[in-house]
Amino acid sequence: MxxxxxxxxxxxxxxxxxxxxxxxxxxxxxxxxxxxxxxxxxxxxxxxxxxxxxxxxxxxxxxxxxxxxxxxxxxxxxxxxxxxxxxxxxxxxxxxxxxxxxxxxxxxxxxxxxxxxxxxxxxxxxxxxxxxxxxxxxxxxxxxxxxxxxxxxxxxxxxxxxxxxxxxxxxxxxxxxxxxxxxxxxxxxxxxxxxxxxxxxxxxxxxxxxxxxxxxxxxxxxxxxxxxxxxxxxxxxxxxxxxxxxxxxxxxxxxxxxxxxxxxxxxxxxxxxxxxxxxxxxxxxxxxxxxxxxxxxxxxxxxxxxxxxxxxxxxxxxxxxxxxxxxxxxxxxxxxxxQAQGGMAYGSSALPRRSPASSRLAGVTYAHAGEERPTIRGVTLDIPSGGTVALVGPTGSGKSTLANLTLRLVDADSGSVRLDGVEARDLARGQLPASAALVAQQTFMFDDTVRGNITLGADSDDAEVWESLRIAQADDFVRALPAGLDTVIGERGGSLSGGQRQRIALARAIWRRPRLLVLDDATSAVDPSVEQAILAGLREARGGMTVLVVAYRLATILLADEVVYVEHGAVVDQGSHEQLLGRCRGYVDLVQAYSREAAERAAVTRQEEPS
Incomplete structure (x- = not known):
């Protein structure tokens, strides 16, 4: 503090x-x-x-x-x-x-x-x-x-x-x-x-x-x-x-x-x-x-x-x-x-309304305020239309910063960030949020109903809200709440568990039907089996959605079409899971660590089960 x-x-x-x-x-x-x-x-x-x-x-x-x-x-x-x-x-x-x-x-x-x-x-x-x-x-x-x-x-x-x-x-x-x-x-x-x-x-x-x-x-x-x-x-x-x-x-x-x-x-x-x-x-x-x-x-x-x-x-x-x-x-x-400086400037360009979206970062460098050493160093990254790309790397490697740069939550110090071929800085205000959504590590819930936290006050069809909850594996527990969609969940979602909050935040993003969905360790508080069901649901029902996921579990990585391995703010390797296993030592060590953690968790679970 x-x-x-x-x-x-x-x-x-x-x-x-x-x-x-x-x-x-x-x-x-x-x-x-x-x-x-x-x-x-x-x-x-x-x-x-x-x-x-x-x-x-x-x-x-x-x-x-x-x-x-x-x-x-x-x-x-x-x-x-x-x-x-x-x-x-x-x-x-x-x-x-x-x-x-x-x-x-x-x-x-x-x-x-x-x-x-x-x-x-x-x-x-x-x-x-x-x-x-x-x-x-x-x-x-x-x-x-x-x-x-x-x-x-x-x-x-x-x-x-x-x-x-x-x-x-x-x-x-x-x-x-x-x-x-x-x-x-x-x-x-x-x-x-x-x-x-x-x-x-x-x-x-x-x-x-x-x-x-x-x-x-x-x-x-x-x-x-x-x-x-x-x-x-x-x-x-x-x-x-x-x-x-x-x-x-x-x-x-x-x-x-x-x-x-x-x-x-x-x-x-x-x-x-x-x-x-x-x-x-x-x-x-x-x-x-x-x-x-x-x-x-x-x-x-x-x-x-x-x-x-x-x-x-x-x-x-x-x-x-x-x-x-x-x-x-x-x-x-x-x-x-x-009079503070640093506000984002906007252009007048509009995004083409084709689905799903593609994104490209070219030579991007970014340093946090007050830091001399860049967090991101000359990264070039392609996120193809309709694919699922997993960002993998050790803690502090710059994965979350790359996710923020992709959605222009921060502006790169140098280099280019494009969505569907259009430079992000040239887009008119509101164009990027209308086409892309982020589910961050820390989920924020308003002191409102479940419905209000998903639609954020916009006009909604309850059928679409329930469909979003189903994909996010949240429909069952929401139905069990005292008033269903009309249940007030309290300040910051205090009446829900961490995993439930994450799933409602994911449903909030899915409800907007984004053409690019960025998940920054957005399922860390849910069980691995639920996480796999969520990612499988996204893959089956995304209907024109490109997914960029910051991954910390092997199950998440295996569901990706392509894996990008990041170290010290730079892309070390990019390819399929099998390709990186064969040629990237840092990736192999990280995946093995994930596998050991998963095995240890499974063993503890088996020991706790009644005979």
Missing amino acids: SATASSAPVPRPVADRAVLRRGLRVIWGGMRAQKRPVVVAVVGSVLWAGATVATAGAIGWLTSEVVEPAVDARQIEAAGLWTIFGVLVAVLLVNVTGVILRRVYATVAGFNLQADYRQRVTRQYLRLPLSWHHAHPSGQLLSNAHADVEATWQVFNPLPMAIGVIVMLVIAGTMMVLVDPLLAILGLLVFPGLFAANLVFQRVMSPRITRAQQLRAEVAEVAHESFEAGLVVKAMGREDQETERFRAKTHELRDALILVGRTRGVFEPVIEAIPTLGTLAVLGVGTWQVSRGELDAAEVVQMAYLFSILAFPVRALGWVLAEIPRSVVGHDRVQHVL
């Missing part, structure tokens, strides 16, 4: 001085992508901002025109009460409408962006070759598609409110200057202070958020790896060690998040206190001016109320600035995936 996901390449922490600039570019890109909901949210925010400031103006006017005369007269008329009620309700309705539009459409924009980017990331995962996935832990990929995408666009929650706050500040600043320039200047000094405090905050937060985001991915990777290896962990008694490994990583994440929380705990009270200090300063100076007769009480009330209602909304600017480091980090990590 790998140590952690930290070995995967990740973007470097964002430089402090570039955070704000880059964050604004991310926000602008999101606003352009979601123009309509963003425009509606901003309109709502402007309505809210105007109504909020208008509340201060309304209170000042009502104080001057209704409240003060009523106080002087020591009574208030019904008309005055209706005036107060009508003005405040009108302002409130505009305010509420703005808040609803702002919140609803900001949420729509944010979640639309998250959905769009999750789709882009997962499409990129499907486009990138297997070699790229082998270099990136699955927990890291899950974190990119979920936590990092969410972090990128979380900033859209406070964004429209922050835009409204800017409008509010412009309107309120104008009103304050018109009332009293001295108090306005005194009050507006608050906002440079807020901006400076938030700049310091986001500079301190950026590296800490970067670390926390990376640790989220590492925790996900450790958890995913432990769950995937559940059988190994339990069989080897590694529960305590895995628990400790997970504990150590989660404690790292805990400490990182506590550091983030502690930083917020220090800065947010300071940021929150700045507008309050401004309000107190305005009240103090305003009261002094009233005592000197330079202002009246209504003007001071209006100014103080303006600052009191601005104190909370102005924090939205801080929220946006606080989210920007997290947004930039998430965006960098997502772009690390979206």
Whole structure:
């Protein structure tokens, strides 16, 4: 098991001085992508901002025109009460409408962006070759598609409110200057202070958020790896060690998040206190001016109320600035995936629809990522139409890699791979999977019914599904399941044995009627007698199917028309079983080893049978 996901390449922490600039570019890109909901949210925010400031103006006017005369007269008329009620309700309705539009459409924009980017990331995962996935832990990929995408666009929650706050500040600043320039200047000094405090905050937060985001991915990777290896962990008694490994990583994440929380705990009270200090300063100076007769009480009330209602909304600017480091980090990590190179290019060629298919590898060389020595070295291999070809060789000789190259699951570094004479790179997307199928060593089952695992959601005729199961020697045990084809087999087929999973995976491939079927040790978990029945069924019923099988049993080899012996990534010999026995020493040694293993297994079986 790998140590952690930290070995995967990740973007470097964002430089402090570039955070704000880059964050604004991310926000602008999101606003352009979601123009309509963003425009509606901003309109709502402007309505809210105007109504909020208008509340201060309304209170000042009502104080001057209704409240003060009523106080002087020591009574208030019904008309005055209706005036107060009508003005405040009108302002409130505009305010509420703005808040609803702002919140609803900001949420729509944010979640639309998250959905769009999750789709882009997962499409990129499907486009990138297997070699790229082998270099990136699955927990890291899950974190990119979920936590990092969410972090990128979380900033859209406070964004429209922050835009409204800017409008509010412009309107309120104008009103304050018109009332009293001295108090306005005194009050507006608050906002440079807020901006400076938030700049310091986001500079301190950026590296800490970067670390926390990376640790989220590492925790996900450790958890995913432990769950995937559940059988190994339990069989080897590694529960305590895995628990400790997970504990150590989660404690790292805990400490990182506590550091983030502690930083917020220090800065947010300071940021929150700045507008309050401004309000107190305005009240103090305003009261002094009233005592000197330079202002009246209504003007001071209006100014103080303006600052009191601005104190909370102005924090939205801080929220946006606080989210920007997290947004930039998430965006960098997502772009690390979206900008990854190595995706397969496709042409426009179509395969001829004749059956069965033929395949040819000519001078093919391939090396796994990060390895200098090629796994496959200059292989030339012909797979004739309608034949059964067995790939044989010692462990690590490159058989599975050759199978993957034949189906273009990976691209050769050099050489040519052709299907029916057409270069695989020139084929249009979907052409090769429509004509060829692979049953791999490790079978994957979905948490679905037997039928769903065979058809993968495509329209199906149950008669064809049963025929595929019959050829795969799986029909008997499927009929015995509680609901037959409608039996849900659980996550990864947990309710089935290894051999049953392999046979359903084989039926899945046969159901598609491929013209080229590649079996990569696809019957290793079934009994030899069942394996022979499966291969015999393929031979009799393939009806236009060419078979390439990675063989580990003598019975499999004997059913092949031609045998290809591979060592160290190169084809050593090719011919019939009898021909290779007469001229290839490595093949003879391997076949003899297979024969001894089969004989020993048969002897053990006989000893275990009751006399």
